[in-house]
Amino acid sequence: MKGKRLFINSLIILVAIFFAYKTLSYLRIQVDEKKSIEAYSGLETQAFSKGPGSQDGGLDLTKLQAVNPDIFAWIRSQDGAIDYPLVRGGDNDHYLHTGANGERNALGAIFMDYRNGSLEDPFILIYGHMMKNDLMFGSLKSFKTQPRSLEFYLDTGEKTIKTRAVLAGILSGQTILDPRDFSTYEKRLDFYRGLQKEAVYDPGYDLQPQDQIINLVTCTYERANVRLFVLTVVEKA
Template structure:
């Protein structure tokens, strides 16, 4: 090969090497990110499994003792997990999904966004109740938030309820607070954006609340036969979703609370 050809090929060779190096760096960075994410998922599941064991054992003891009639008395099933974190206000369980988690509540809606119940930094965060809600009161709309995690944890499997067949088999889930136990009847599931204010907790009168209930029921992308009136208390589950908007998109589930003995 002549020196002239070698000179012409040299820039091309350097570009090819540079491209190879860039691709290698991207591959290593992607692999590191994937391993880091998988480790976070694994750690999160282990941390949650620990408190699930404590709660299940305490709940079994509560069943043996029997329920309390006093609203002011914290249920025995929560005493052990409250010793772990006094910000725990309840527990949510949804059959057919991974949802079986403690509910946290702080003085704002940011604290548990990236923290687990141990108050450690966590990509998955926690399931947390809107800071405006008060579990000692009869708030008309109790709101729970959770991340839409890719491994299906937290509220990552809420989209399953958009399937009519799945919803028919799992139209009820369970919501426990420090003071009471509820079965939840799902009546609406839909995509929206933050432009629609579905997280209202305070309504000036029955008429405005009925209007709100009619609106959120009409938005449902699945059909339900749950009847609602102004005396009903509801719970709202909210998670991020990218169907309508990459930043402001949300997936929402609404359910009617039915108090259990």
């Protein structure tokens, strides 16, 4: 009887410790997210504030690069849910937990694959976390039901690239993709057709040889280790 009581008491203590740990972890995440949001809000204020030599409301890339030289553009969605600096690092790991300001950030950053040379590449990969409350690439989950926004804009300070979602699908996280491998239309078409087989959004677009592809990639949780790819095509002027 004494042994049973001791076991129950030990179990209660372990459960209490577990819930205390989960509560503290949750509170820490909330604090980290709040700081992260404030950091991005500060960057946005710097990026689009009117100052000497900058246009009212235009992107001032010089100010952003003074904070972090890895910032090279600004990405936003038509509905405004995505509205962040775009960075490119020396690998694809650094900005998973580092903000665009170069400091640790629970949200990470929106970043282009380090193997992409520029926004002129024929096949581009851009990554971001799927966070709650539609933060970062969280709003992309709408492609699994009804897309909230089909148009995206990448502002370099010199020009704005308009791109439109034409396909979205879920691929294994073990899928190895190097954007440099898609320099030919045949390779891009193979990828497109492969993504169609796993599509969650497919309006039936017919991919063209001249189409420049920009993929927005984020986590998704239907099963273990999978990624949501939102494939967009640049609209030429």
